[in-house]
Amino acid sequence: MHEALHRVLHRLPGVTPGGSSLHRHLLLWLLLPQLVLWLAGAFFTYNLTARYANQAIDAALSTASRALARQVKPIGNGLFIDFPRAAQDIIEADPDDRVYYMVSTPPGQFILGNHRLPAPPPIDAPVLGQPYFYDGAMGEADAGLQVRVAALYLSYGEADTPQTMLVQVARSRASREQLARRILFxxxxxxxxxxxxxSMIVWAGIRAGLAPLARMRALVEGRAPNDLAPLELESAPREVHALAKAINTLLAEVHESVSGQRRFISDAAHQLRTPLAGLKSQTELALNEASEAAGPALRTRLQRVHESATRSAHLVNQLLTLARAEPESAAAQAKSRVDLRRLAGELTAEWVPRARQAGIDLGFEEDGTSPTPAVQGNALLLREAIANLIDNAIRYTGRGASVTVRVRSLGPDAQIEVEDDGPGIAPADRERVFERFARATLQGDGCGLGLAIVKEIAERHGGRVALEGAAPRGLRVLLRLPRLAA
Incomplete structure (x- = not known):
């Protein structure tokens, strides 16, 4: 049940390995438009900057072309060029942003300046005195240099023989592009x-918005497998409330189903105790009253019936103990201060006759140096847990073995140890034997519930149980519970 909830909630916050991430999905939809808008803005900014840079350069070229045209003065049908060398040196002074010029008449026939300037596009009837602007590339020595050119058509000569003069002034486009890049940057x-x-604000907003889902996931992950209490998210948004309500409805249905099963097991076990106890008593009486004349076969059958009744009664008692150790039943039972050293000593003394009958040396080791190992818990359940550990040791160690019970304080915990020198349990089976009805051996007459009950009781008290090998052979069971402060 909880594994299914984990899978659902892992998908919601987007942390499932290999799955789609809700964080990533929202970031993608929020940041991608910003990136596209940023690129579009940069593109339009560059083009707008280039256009304004062209306007500034065109204005400068227009001024320069008109100034140059004023230096070429018509005289009759000829031209008087008043363009001193000093003015030419000033125009061509900057090597990084050179200005080129050319005067031709008729247009295309070189008179003055740099004859490598690109020719203007064909114009059928150019307007005199109005500059035309175009882009082109220089020829010959400056081949490949991109320039911006202003072309100004002027009229000169007599009225009966009019002529046209073309004044061109060019400037490298590098300055325009440099200006556009600087403005763009x-x-x-x-x-x-x-x-x-x-983007940082969006990321923080996404994390804050999805925080209730992360809290819901933490609530589910931090639960015990049998904890079916409803989720509590009072301060969560309405959408998360709807999800929590759906999960709580599912948990309530599962809780009702599991509770019904537990009630059935408990009721069935209670109903079976009386007839099984009667069957066990009747077989004991039949065995005592059966004479030798009845034959060994009848006594063997009666003995097997008695063993089956004993095993069934033991199973019913274990089922009842397991039902009492379930979370709902354990929560309803009163808790008090329990002295584990005294409880373990009394139980060991009670089990000594049973151990002697099985040929086992059962003993209890005192540890008077450590603080009193007292815990807060249910005395009846803790008694059942220790009794199950001793019972398991007696059942499976075999005749001639020894079993030792110890209780000690280890830091903040109290630890109960039941050690034997029997055959032990293989390391590969030490986790499996805590499952219900799981057994590591076919020997003995156990039902596979003893260690499952101990684990259930330990978890209900906030503790844990573990198995480890004993030296030179055997098994040591460690039951550790949180100790009460002195």
């Missing part, structure tokens, strides 16, 4: 910082 850097901060 100055714009994109703060925008990137804003996007990063927004």
């Amino acid at each position: 100055d714009t994109a850097l703060p925008l990137s910082v804003v996007i990063a901060l927004m």
Whole structure:
């Protein structure tokens, strides 16, 4: 039941290995649009910057072309060029952002300047005195250099013989691109910082929004396998409340089903105790009254019936003990201070006759140096746990073996040890024997519930039970429970 809940809740917060992550899914849908918008913004910013840079450069080229045109003065049908060398040196002074110029008349016939300037696009009837702007590449020595060119058409000459003069001024596009990149960088850097901060805020918001799901998962993961109490998420959002309510409904149905099964087992065990006790008594009487004349076969059959009745009565008692150790039953029983040293000593003394009958040396070791190993718990259940450990040791160690019971304090815990020098349990079977009706050997007349009952009682008291090998041979069972402070 809890494994199914774990699988459901693992999918919700998005932590299932190999599964889709809700955190990742939300981040993807929230951050991807931001990234796309950032890229689109950068693209439009660059183009807008390039357009404004072109406008600035075009204005400068227009001014330069008109200034150059003023230096070329028409005289009759000729031209007077007043362009001193000093002015030419000033125009071409900057090697990183050079300005090129050319004057031709008719357009295309070189007169002055740099003849490698790209020709303007064909214009059928150019408007005189209005500059035209275009991009092109320089030729020959400066081949491949991209430039921005302003072309200005002017008229000169007599009225009866008009002529056209073309003035071109060009500037490298590198300055425009450098300006566009600088503006883009100055714009994109703060925008990137804003996007990063927004991403962090989004991530924190997602974590805060999904925190109730993580708390619900922690509530389920931290539970014992038999804890079917409803989940409590009073401060959770409405959507998580709906999920918690659905899970609580499922837990209530499972709790009702499990409780019905436990009531059935408990009622059946109670009903079977009386007839089994009667059957056991009747077989004992029949064995005592059967004469030798009745034959050994009849006595053998009666003995087997008696053994079966004894085993069945033992199984019924174990089932009743297991039912009392279940969480609901254990929670309803009163708890008090229990002195484990005194309880274990009394139980050992009670089991000595049974141990002698089985040919076992049963003893109890005192440890007077350690503090009193007292715990808070149900005395009846703890008594059943220790009795099951002693009973198991007597049943499976074999005649001639010895069993020792110890109680000691280990730090914050009290530990009960039942050690024997019998055949022990293989390491591979030491976890399996804590399962119900699991047995590590076919010898003995046990029913496979003793260690399961001990484990159930230990867990109900916040403790644990473990098996380890004893030297030179045998088995040591360790039952550790939280100790009460002195």
